[in-house]
Amino acid sequence: MSCSSSNPAEKFMPEDIQEKIHNHPCYSEGAHHHYARIHVAVAPACNIQCNYCNRKYDCSNESRPGVTSERLSPEESAKKVMFVGGEVQRLSVLGIAGPGDALANPEKTFKTFELVREKAPDLKLCLSTNGLELPKFVDEMVKYDIDHVTVTINSVDTTGEIGSQIYPWIFYNNKRYYGKEAAQILLERQLEGMKKCVENGILIKANSVLIPGINDKHLPEVAKKLKEIGVFLHNIMPIISEPEYGTKFALDGIPSATDQEQMEVQEACGMDMKLMQHCRQCRADAVGLIGEDRGQEFTKDTFANMTFDDLEIKYDLEGRKETQAKIEEFRFFLDKANERVRKEKEDLSSDGQTILVAVTTAGEGMINQHFGSVKEFLIYEAGDRGIRFIHHRKVDYEYCAGPDGANPIDGIVEKLKDCKLILTAKIGGCPQDDLAKAGLIADQSYAFEPIEASVLKATRKYFNLPEELEAN
Structure with missing residues (x-):
C-alpha cells in the first residue's frame, strides 16, 4: 500500500506512522473521504458520569456519542463486522466506542477484538475510552494489535476544579469518588495511560468536549499537555447540549457550542497540536463513511442466521483487497490534482x-x-x-x-x-x-x-x- 499523501502534515511523518493512519478515516483527513468505519455497541457499562452525556438507547434520529439502537454480544459484533465488510468493501476500521466505555467492559471488548482479528485480519482495530482504566489494559491492547486509541480528556487542571464541574463521580477500584478528588484521580489515570500507550507505539487521538463557560479557555492548556506527552491528534468536539437530550448541562442551560466558538478554540489549540477537524461525533453503532450513517441498514436480523463460514464467503477478503486497491489508485490521481494546494x-x-x-x-x-x-x-x-x-x-x-x-x-x-x-x-x-x-x-x-x-x-x-x- 502506498503511504504517499498530498497533506504536508502527513507526508513528512515517519513511514510507520503514515502506514498506520493511511486508511484510517478518523486519523487521516484524506482517508475520511474514501474509507469507512464501523462501531459495534458491545460495551454498555460506564465507570464515570459526565454532565454532557445521556446514554439513551433506540434513538435512531440522534447522531451523537453514546447513542445506539441495539447492543450486541462479541459474537454478534464479529458477525456484523464480517457482514458489513462484505457489503461495504471500503470498510477499513472497527472501533468500539460504547455506548458506555470500552475499558469498563473489558471482557466483551477484548473478546470482540479477538474474534475480529481472527475473522477479518485486514481491519484496523481501535477503541475509545475515558482513560480511567487505560493503564491497566495497554498490554492487552498490544496483544491484539490495537494501535489506535481515543481518550476523552476535557481538563488537565490538577486541582480538580474544572474537572469537578464536568464529572459528578467516577467508579474506581470498587469505590465511588466525587468532586475534585474524582477529577484528580481521573486525570492521573488518563495521563499515565496515554504515556504508556505512546511508549508502546499506540497512536492516541484525544477528544476534548468544548463546554462554553467551563473549559473553553482552558483547552489550549490541554493541547500543550497532549503535545508534551506525545499524543498524535487532538479533536475539539463542540458540546451538544439541546434540552431534549436530557443531559445535566442541557437542563442547567449550558448552551451547545457554536461553530464560531469551535473555530476560535481550534485556532488556539492548533498552535501546539495537530488537530482533527473532520470529526462528526459518531454514534456508538455508526457504519459507513464519516459523515454518513448506514447503521439502520445492518441490524441484527440481517446477519443473525448466518454462520461464520457463510460470513467468511460474504466478507470476501480478496474482493476487498481489489476494491481498496482501486481506491488507492483513485486517491493517487486525486492527490496529484490537489498537489501544492494544502497549506x-x-x-x-x-x-x-x-x-x-x-x-x-x-x-x-x-x-x-x-x-x-x-x-x-x-x-x-x-x-x-x-x-x-x-x-x-x-x-x-x-x-x-x-x-x-x-x-x-x-x-x-x-x-x-x-x-x-x-x-x-x-x-x-x-x-x-x-x-x-x-x-x-x-x-x-x-x-x-x-x-x-x-x-x-x-x-x-x-x-x-x-x-x-x-x-x-
Whole structure:
C-alpha cells in the first residue's frame, strides 16, 4: 500500500506512522473521504458520569456519542463486522466506542477484538475510552494489535476544579469518588495511560468536549499537555447540549457550542497540536463513511442466521483487497490534482486576505452533491496561495425538505454567514438568488471536480486572479 499523501502534515511523518493512519478515516483527513468505519455497541457499562452525556438507547434520529439502537454480544459484533465488510468493501476500521466505555467492559471488548482479528485480519482495530482504566489494559491492547486509541480528556487542571464541574463521580477500584478528588484521580489515570500507550507505539487521538463557560479557555492548556506527552491528534468536539437530550448541562442551560466558538478554540489549540477537524461525533453503532450513517441498514436480523463460514464467503477478503486497491489508485490521481494546494495558515495568502468557502460533497474528495440535499457543509479557509480544512457544519434541515411556512434558505444562510463562497454540484436559480442577496456566491462550475484544487481556483477567481496557481 502506498503511504504517499498530498497533506504536508502527513507526508513528512515517519513511514510507520503514515502506514498506520493511511486508511484510517478518523486519523487521516484524506482517508475520511474514501474509507469507512464501523462501531459495534458491545460495551454498555460506564465507570464515570459526565454532565454532557445521556446514554439513551433506540434513538435512531440522534447522531451523537453514546447513542445506539441495539447492543450486541462479541459474537454478534464479529458477525456484523464480517457482514458489513462484505457489503461495504471500503470498510477499513472497527472501533468500539460504547455506548458506555470500552475499558469498563473489558471482557466483551477484548473478546470482540479477538474474534475480529481472527475473522477479518485486514481491519484496523481501535477503541475509545475515558482513560480511567487505560493503564491497566495497554498490554492487552498490544496483544491484539490495537494501535489506535481515543481518550476523552476535557481538563488537565490538577486541582480538580474544572474537572469537578464536568464529572459528578467516577467508579474506581470498587469505590465511588466525587468532586475534585474524582477529577484528580481521573486525570492521573488518563495521563499515565496515554504515556504508556505512546511508549508502546499506540497512536492516541484525544477528544476534548468544548463546554462554553467551563473549559473553553482552558483547552489550549490541554493541547500543550497532549503535545508534551506525545499524543498524535487532538479533536475539539463542540458540546451538544439541546434540552431534549436530557443531559445535566442541557437542563442547567449550558448552551451547545457554536461553530464560531469551535473555530476560535481550534485556532488556539492548533498552535501546539495537530488537530482533527473532520470529526462528526459518531454514534456508538455508526457504519459507513464519516459523515454518513448506514447503521439502520445492518441490524441484527440481517446477519443473525448466518454462520461464520457463510460470513467468511460474504466478507470476501480478496474482493476487498481489489476494491481498496482501486481506491488507492483513485486517491493517487486525486492527490496529484490537489498537489501544492494544502497549506499551513501562514502560507495561505500573499497579502493576508483569506475567505471561508463552503463545499457540498457526498464523499471521495469531490464536489458531487446537489445543494438541495445537503445535510452538512465542509468549510475551508482559503487565500490566493492555498487552502486549509477548518471543520464541517451541519444544517438543521435540507433545503428541499425545509420547514413549512418559512424560506428554507434562512437557516442555511445563518450557518454560513461568515462564508463568501459555496461550491456545489448543482443548485437551482431560486436558492442561488437568495444566497446572493445574503452575500453568498454559489458556484456550480466545479461540479464533480476535486474539492481542494477547486476551492483554491474558486478563491483566486473571487480575488480576480488567474484560477491556476503559478508553478514555483
